[in-house]
Amino acid sequence: MSKAMNGATSLVKSLESAGVDVMFGIPGGAILPAYDPIFDSSIRHILVRHEQGAGHAATGYAQVTGRVGVCIATSGPGATNLVTPLADAAMDSVPMVAITGQVPSAAIGTDAFQEADIRGITMPFTKHNYLITNPDDIPRAIAEAFHIASSGRPGPVLVDIAKDALQKETTFEWPTSINLPGYHPQLTPDSGAIADAAALITQSSKPVFYVGGGVIKANANRELLQLAELLGAPVVTTLMARGAFPDSHTLHLGMPGMHGTVAAVTALQKADLLITLGARFDDRVTGKLSTFATNAKVIHADIDPAEIGKNRFADVPIVGDVKETISALIPALKKALEKNRPDLTSWLRQMYSLRSTYPLGYDTPADGSVSPQYVIERLGKIAGPDAIYVAGVGQHQMWASQFVSYEKPRTWLNSGGLGTMGYRSRLQLLIMNHLEWYASGRRSSMKVAIQIPILNQSAYQISQCLQKRWVVLV
Amino acid sequence: MSKHTLSVLVENSPGVLARVSGLFSRRGYNIDSLAVGPTENPLISRMTIVINVEGHPLEQVIRQLDKLVNVIHIAEVIDSKSVQAELLMVKISATPKNRFDVEAVVETYEAKIVDEDATSITIEATGDTAKIADLLSALERFGIRELVQSGLIALERGSVTLSERTLSTSGIPIANGVQADYQN
Ligand SMILES: Cc1ncc(C[n+]2csc(CCOP(=O)(O)OP(=O)(O)O)c2C)c(N)n1
Numbered sequence: 001m002s003k004a005m006n007g008a009t010s011l012v013k014s015l016e017s018a019g020v021d022v023m024f025g026i027p028g029g030a031i032l033p034a035y036d037p038i039f040d041s042s043i044r045h046i047l048v049r050h051e052q053g054a055g056h057a058a059t060g061y062a063q064v065t066g067r068v069g070v071c072i073a074t075s076g077p078g079a080t081n082l083v084t085p086l087a088d089a090a091m092d093s094v095p096m097v098a099i100t101g102q103v104p105s106a107a108i109g110t111d112a113f114q115e116a117d118i119r120g121i122t123m124p125f126t127k128h129n130y131l132i133t134n135p136d137d138i139p140r141a142i143a144e145a146f147h148i149a150s151s152g153r154p155g156p157v158l159v160d161i162a163k164d165a166l167q168k169e170t171t172f173e174w175p176t177s178i179n180l181p182g183y184h185p186q187l188t189p190d191s192g193a194i195a196d197a198a199a200l201i202t203q204s205s206k207p208v209f210y211v212g213g214g215v216i217k218a219n220a221n222r223e224l225l226q227l228a229e230l231l232g233a234p235v236v237t238t239l240m241a242r243g244a245f246p247d248s249h250t251l252h253l254g255m256p257g258m259h260g261t262v263a264a265v266t267a268l269q270k271a272d273l274l275i276t277l278g279a280r281f282d283d284r285v286t287g288k289l290s291t292f293a294t295n296a297k298v299i300h301a302d303i304d305p306a307e308i309g310k311n312r313f314a315d316v317p318i319v320g321d322v323k324e325t326i327s328a329l330i331p332a333l334k335k336a337l338e339k340n341r342p343d344l345t346s347w348l349r350q351m352y353s354l355r356s357t358y359p360l361g362y363d364t365p366a367d368g369s370v371s372p373q374y375v376i377e378r379l380g381k382i383a384g385p386d387a388i389y390v391a392g393v394g395q396h397q398m399w400a401s402q403f404v405s406y407e408k409p410r411t412w413l414n415s416g417g418l419g420t421m422g423y424r425s426r427l428q429l430l431i432m433n434h435l436e437w438y439a440s441g442r443r444s445s446m447k448v449a450i451q452i453p454i455l456n457q458s459a460y461q462i463s464q465c466l467q468k469r470w471v472v473l474v
Numbered sequence: 475m476s477k478h479t480l481s482v483l484v485e486n487s488p489g490v491l492a493r494v495s496g497l498f499s500r501r502g503y504n505i506d507s508l509a510v511g512p513t514e515n516p517l518i519s520r521m522t523i524v525i526n527v528e529g530h531p532l533e534q535v536i537r538q539l540d541k542l543v544n545v546i547h548i549a550e551v552i553d554s555k556s557v558q559a560e561l562l563m564v565k566i567s568a569t570p571k572n573r574f575d576v577e578a579v580v581e582t583y584e585a586k587i588v589d590e591d592a593t594s595i596t597i598e599a600t601g602d603t604a605k606i607a608d609l610l611s612a613l614e615r616f617g618i619r620e621l622v623q624s625g626l627i628a629l630e631r632g633s634v635t636l637s638e639r640t641l642s643t644s645g646i647p648i649a650n651g652v653q654a655d656y657q658n
Contacts, residue, residue, distance in 0.1 A: 123493055124500050128543040131488070148543060182485060182546040306537035 002171035007135030010172040011099070011161065012037035014142035017174040020070050022046060022061065023099075024054035028074025029114060031101030033166040051078050055085020056423050059094045063413050064388060066219065068149050072099040076114030079160070083121060084420055086156045090125040091417025092240060093217060095154035097145045105133040105162040119160050127155030133162045135170035143175045152185025153304040154217055185303060189320030189328055196316045197275075197299045198332040202340045204273035204297070206347045207233040210256070210285075213240030213416070214278015214302060216409040220323035221245065224277065227326050230333060232344055234351050236264040238279055240416045243406035253351055254360070257285040259398040262358035267351050271296045278302060278322040281311035282417070301325045360402050373399050380404030388413065392424040476528045477506065479551040479558070479628055480536070481636055482521040485544040486512070493542050494521065503527065503535050507560075509625030515637060518546065522627045549636055551628045558602045561624040563588070564610065567617035568595040576616055583609040594619065602626075 005013075011034055015023070022044045027035045038045050048054045051073045058069030069089075073082050079100040089096045103112040119131045128148050130141045138161065145157040201207060215224055221244050228235050228251055235245045236256040245252055254261035256268050268274065268285075274296045279285070286292040289311055300307075300314035301322055308317040318325050362373035376399045380389070385407035391397040391414045406412050415423035484490045491510060498505050506524040513520045527535055536548050551558070568576055568590065576595055580587055585599035599609050603626060610618070630636065 119489065120492065123489070123496050180543060182540075183543045304541070306534065306541055308537075309531070310534055 002173045004169055004171055006033065006166065007138055007161070007168055007170050008033040008166040009037040010135060010138045010170050011142065011166065012041045012043065013172045014139045014174065015043060015070065015099075016041055017139075018097075018142055018146040019067070023070040023072055024048050024057040024061075025072030025099075026051055026054065026074070026078060028076075028078045028101065030075035030103055030163045031072060031078070031099070031161075031166075032074070033163065034072070034099070034101070034161075045072075051081030052084050052422065055082045055096075055098065056088065056420075058096050058098070059085060059089050059092075059423075060390070060413055062089075062094050062096055062154075063092075064410050066217075066410065068095045068097055068146055070097050070099070074101045074114065075103055075118075075163075076116045078114075079118035080116050080121065082118075082158075084418075084422075086122050086158065087125040088415050088418040088420045088423060089156040090127070092415065093154050093213065094156065095149040096156040097142075097149050098156060098158045100158065100160045101166070102131065102160045102162045104164040106164070108133075108162065118158065122158050125156070126158050127153075129158040129160070131160045131162070132165050135165045135168045138165065138170065139172060140175050144178055144180060147178050148180070148183065152183075152187075153214075153302075186305070186319050187303070187321040187324055189301070189318045189325045191328070193316055193318045194325070194328045194332050197301075197318060197329060198336040200273060200297060200299060200316055201231060201275065201333055202336045202342060205342050205344065206271050207231065207273040207275055207342075207344070208253075208267045208271040208296075209233060209235040209245075210268060210274045210276045210279050211235060211237045211241045211244050212277065212279025213238065213244075214322045215241055215244040216278075218278065218303075218321050218323040219409070220278075220326050221409045223323055223326035223330065225249075227330055227333070230330060230337070232348070233275070234263075234267050234348065236260070236267060238282070238285055238416075239401055239414065241279070242401055242412040243409045246407045247405040248407060250352075253355055255401060257282075258287070259284075259402070261355070261360055261402075263351055263355040266354055268293050268296075270350075274298045274300075276300045276302075276314075277326065280307045283311075286311065362403075372396065373403050376400055377403040385411065387411065390414070390424045393419045393421045477524060477526055478532055479553075479556075479626065480521075480523045480525065480539075481549050481551050481628065482523060482539065482545060483513070483547040483636065484519050484521060484542075485546060486517055486519045487544055490519070490542075490544045491521075493544060494523075494539070497538060497542065498525075501530070501535075501538060503530055507625030509627050511627075513637065518637070520636075522551070522625060524626050547636065547639075551630065556628045556630050558626055558628040559600045560603060560606050560626050562599045562601075562606050562609070562621065563596060563623075564599075564613060564621040565594050565596045565619045566613055567593060567619055569593070572616055576613075579609070579612045583612070585609060 020043050024046045026048060048057065054071040054073065058071040062069035071082065073079055082098050086098060100118050102108065103115045107115065119129050122129055130145065132138055132141050141159050145159050149155060149157045209228055211224065215221060224245055228245065234253050235251050236253050237244050239255060242255065253263040253267050256264040271293055272295055274293055276298060297315040298312055299316040301318040302308055303321055305319045308314050308319065362371055365371055380403060388411050389400055389404055391400040393415055397414050504526040506526055508521060508523050510519055510521045525535060539545055539548055580597055583599055583605065585597050587595055588598045589596035599606065
C-alpha cells in the first residue's frame, strides 16, 4: 500500500528511487517544502553560492561518474541561474536533471513574485522538460526525467514543480515501466550498415579514426582501442574525447581542429576515409565545411540520427550506441581484413613524420620566467593519468587539453560546445573525491586538497591570442 | 519544389505546440502553415505542417523534429496520395448590383455564403491550396475586405491510417516513429 505524504516527500523518495546520492543547490521560497524531506533522506545536499555553480557541479559529477548529475533551485532567479549550465550540458551531451520550484499553480501566469517560465525558457536546450502542478505526477516525471537524461544521446532534463504540488497530499508509487511513445533511442546498429562500414574500411588506404565525446559517454574506450589496433589506423580525439584513447599510444595523433596538432589536422584533411565515432563535425574541428577533408568518404556512427548528415554527408551512416557499434564492427572488420588488408604503412609513415616534425611546443620566456604551458605540462607529469583535470574556458583550457597527457576517459573536464567561462567554478571542485588538478588563469580562494595552479597573466590570454590571429588574418 | 507537407502525431500534452514551433524557429526552418487539432485518440493530437525547406534538407528537419520527446510519429504526405483541404472565410464588399455575380462565383467553387448584410457578404470555402487560391483571385474584383484561412490538413487516401501504422491496438504507442518511415 502506498502511504499518504506530501508532494515534497514524494519528490525526495523519487530522487532516492532514481539512485541520487548527491545534489547541488540553493533553497528558496518555492522549493523550500522539498528541503525538509531532503534533510531526512539519504541524499547529500551540497549548498552552493550561485545556482550556476550547482548546475556545473552536477555536470562535473556526471562527466566524472557517468551517472546523472542533479541540481536543485528555487523559482524565478534560482531557475534562471541554471540556464547557462543547462545550455552547457545540452551542448556537451551531459546527463543531468535539474529540479526547480515554481510559484503555486494558481499564480502561474500572473507575474507573481519570483515567477519565471523556466520550462519555456529552457525548451531549446533541454532534452525535455516538465512543469508539474499535480503532486501525483511527481514520481512519473522524475522517473522519465532520469530515463531521458541518461539514455540515447545524454542531455539535461528540467522538472519544474509548482509549490502547491510540493505541499499537497499525494501517494508515492515508483513507476515500474516507462511509457514514452515518442522516445525510442536506437541502440543497436543496423547490421547492413556495419557490413558496409567494414567493406569501405578495407578499400581505404588513408583511414583515420575521428573520435568524439560519444565514445567516452558510451564507455567504449576499450572497444575503440581494440578496433584501432585491429586496423592499425591513426586516431584523433576531439576536445570532448581527450582520454578516450591513450595519448601515449603510437597510433594517436592528438587533437584535431582549430587548436589541434599539425598531424591530427593533416590526417583529417588528407584522409580518404573518416571513421567517425560519436563525433559531430563541429565547426571547431572542421573549419569551413566545404574545404574540410574533401577527399574523404565518411563513416558516421552516432546515437543521434539528427547528427548524421547535419554538417557532413555520411557515405555510411550508422545509428546506434557507439559501444555496440564498435563491438559489432570489430568482428565484421576482422573478417573483411582477412580477405583484403590494405597497406597503411606509407600513410602511417607520413603521419608519424608530421608528428615528429611538428610536435606541440611553446616558447620559453627569455627573461627566465616560467611559461604557463610548462606549468601545465609539469602538473600533468606530476599528477599523472589518474588525476582529474578541470579547466575553465580560454587559452589555459587549450593548453590543458594539449600539454597534459590523457590516458583514461573521464579524467578531462571542460566546457566544449558552449565554451562557458566559469564552468570550472570552484563549486564544481566539491564534487570530487579524487585528487585533482585545477588549471585556470583566474585567481581562486579554494583551500581544499586540490592543486590550483594560478597562472599569472595580466590579460585574458585567449582574447589576446585570437586578436593577434585576427590581425594576422586581416 | 521545396514545399513539403508533414503529418505529425504528437502527445496531447501542454507545451507541445511551443516545442514544435520553437524548434522550427531556432533552426531557421520556414513554416508555411500549421494546423493542429484532436484525433480519434484523446491522448494524441495531429499536426499538419507545410514547410518550405529551402536550404535545409527535409531529412534533417524530420530528424530534429523526431528528437522532441512528445513527437510520436512523422510522415510526409504526398500530394497525389492524399486528400487535402484548407478552410477559408472571406468578407467581400457587396452591392445589390454585384450580388448576382458573387453568387455565381460561390457556386462555381462550391463555396457557401455564411453571412450577409447590406454592404458585405461572408463566404466560406474548403478545398486544396490551389482551389482556395483560385477562388480568392475570382473574388478579388469584388473587393476583399477581410479574410481568414486555416492551415492545410491532409489524410492519406485508401484504408491505411497513420495512427494504426504507428500505434498498437491497445492504444499504447510502441512503434519507433520516423525511422521506420524514413529509412526505407
Ligand atoms: C561566460 C563567458 N563570457 C565570455 C566569454 C569569452 N571568453 C572566452 S575566453 C575568455 C578569457 C578567459 O580568460 P581566463 O579565464 O583568464 O583564461 P585564459 O584564456 O587567460 O587562459 C573570454 C572572456 C566566454 N567564453 N564565456
